[in-house]
Amino acid sequence: MKVALLTGGGDCPGLNAVIRAVVQRVHNAGGTCVGVLEGWKGLVQGNSRPLHVVETDRIIGLGGTILGASRTNPFKKADEDVPKLRENFAKLRLDALVAIGGDDTLGVANKLHKQFAMPLVGVPKTIDNDLNVTDFTFGFDTAVNIVVEAIERLRTTSESHRRVQVVETMGRHAGWIACFAGMAAGADYIFVPEIPINIPKCVDVLKRRRAEGKNHGIVVVSEGAEFPDKGGVNLGVKDAFGNVRLGGIGNAVAELLEKETGFETRAVMLGHLQRGGPPSAYDRVLATRLGLGAAELVLDRDFGKMVALQGTQIIVTDLEAGASASKRLDANYYQEASVFFS
Numbered sequence: 001m002k003v004a005l006l007t008g009g010g011d012c013p014g015l016n017a018v019i020r021a022v023v024q025r026v027h028n029a030g031g032t033c034v035g036v037l038e039g040w041k042g043l044v045q046g047n048s049r050p051l052h053v054v055e056t057d058r059i060i061g062l063g064g065t066i067l068g069a070s071r072t073n074p075f076k077k078a079d080e081d082v083p084k085l086r087e088n089f090a091k092l093r094l095d096a097l098v099a100i101g102g103d104d105t106l107g108v109a110n111k112l113h114k115q116f117a118m119p120l121v122g123v124p125k126t127i128d129n130d131l132n133v134t135d136f137t138f139g140f141d142t143a144v145n146i147v148v149e150a151i152e153r154l155r156t157t158s159e160s161h162r163r164v165q166v167v168e169t170m171g172r173h174a175g176w177i178a179c180f181a182g183m184a185a186g187a188d189y190i191f192v193p194e195i196p197i198n199i200p201k202c203v204d205v206l207k208r209r210r211a212e213g214k215n216h217g218i219v220v221v222s223e224g225a226e227f228p229d230k231g232g233v234n235l236g237v238k239d240a241f242g243n244v245r246l247g248g249i250g251n252a253v254a255e256l257l258e259k260e261t262g263f264e265t266r267a268v269m270l271g272h273l274q275r276g277g278p279p280s281a282y283d284r285v286l287a288t289r290l291g292l293g294a295a296e297l298v299l300d301r302d303f304g305k306m307v308a309l310q311g312t313q314i315i316v317t318d319l320e321a322g323a324s325a326s327k328r329l330d331a332n333y334y335q336e337a338s339v340f341f342s
Contacts, residue, residue, distance in 0.1 A: 001030070002094050003031055003032070004035070004048065004089075004094045004096070004097040006039050006101075007065040007067050008070065009125070009126075012125050012127055013142040014142070016060065017279060018100050018125075021289075021292045022098055022295045024053055031299075034050055035066070035067040036097070037067055040070070040072045043097075044081045063277045073104065096298040096301075096303065098121050099122050101124075102126040107323035110320050120304065121302075125139060129327070130176065130326040135308075140177070143169075144177055155216070158218065161216075162215045164254075166219045166251075166254040166267040167220050168223055168250030171222035174329050182337060183336070188214075188341055189217075190341070191219070191225040192329055197226065202219065202257065202341075222249075227252075251267045290308075293307035294307050305318060306322045
């Protein structure tokens with residue numbers, strides 16, 4: 001059996017662990033694997049490379065993806081790119097393809113399977129943890145730990161200069177990273193996309209804590225957070241899947257907080273730092289388990305499916321579920337976090 005793998009969308013800690021697991025399991029069953037380079041773009045252009053057990057065994061702790069990634073959507077130019085993609089799939093004589101990515105990548109996989117009966121299996125990936133089909137995604141734990149470490153480093157300089165520090169995290173539609181990292185780092189306030197930004201309440205909290213003797217403040221804001229009247233902040237640029245590039249809400253919040261409190265306030269946008277570097281131990285294990293589950297689907301020729309985490313178990317569900325609506329932050333987590341800034 002010949003199996004291809006591709007990684008689409010943004011890079012994410014744990015991608016290489018998935019690749020390693022699939023290659024090992026397919027090899028154990030007597031099959032071979034190839035890697036499609038740069039996501040769907042690679043299949044459109046016919047770019048691939050062999051994947052061997054010895055080569056991939058060492059990549060479990062390596063960040064990013066050895067296959068490269070892109071946000072190419074072949075259905076944007078369907079008449080031109082989809083036939084090329086199918087032709088290259090046939091040229092490689094593939095028996096199956098494992099697509100590792102978020103809702104956009106999995107959405108393409110679902111369309112290809114539905115419309116052309118292509119033998120595809122999906123693995124969910126995003127540091128934002130906003131895929132509706134799975135409880136947690138690999139990469140999320142690593143991102144949270146990176147944000148927490150950054151906040152702890154920023155805290156010392158904020159204390160030294162008696163400043164308020166606003167930390168902008170990733171999180172387009174959901175505030176999982178901001179909420180978890182803010183709670184773990186003991187932030188004074190957390191803003192998430194699910195709840196409109198409340199500057200007056202945050203100002204009250206910061207002023208009260210300053211009066212109580214705390215000489216600095218930490219505020220965490222998700223990039224997708226929005227003001228009740230002005231909305232959010234975006235850079236006016238869209239990717240191949242139509243997603244608007246976000247960034248700058250941290251600066252907007254910082255300016256308002258400084259104006260209303262009189263406290264010197266600085267903003268830091270962590271950006272791509274959150275998804276770079278080696279995956280955490282938790283993410284290595286989760287990614288490995290998902291990779292093994294995806295390989296089993298391939299070996300069973302159970303296509304049009306994907307693996308996901310439900311509780312502590314790896315489950316199987318339809319690919320279509322991975323391309324469905326995004327998962328918002330569970331309100332219970334925010335309510336628990338808000339006890340510390342109510």
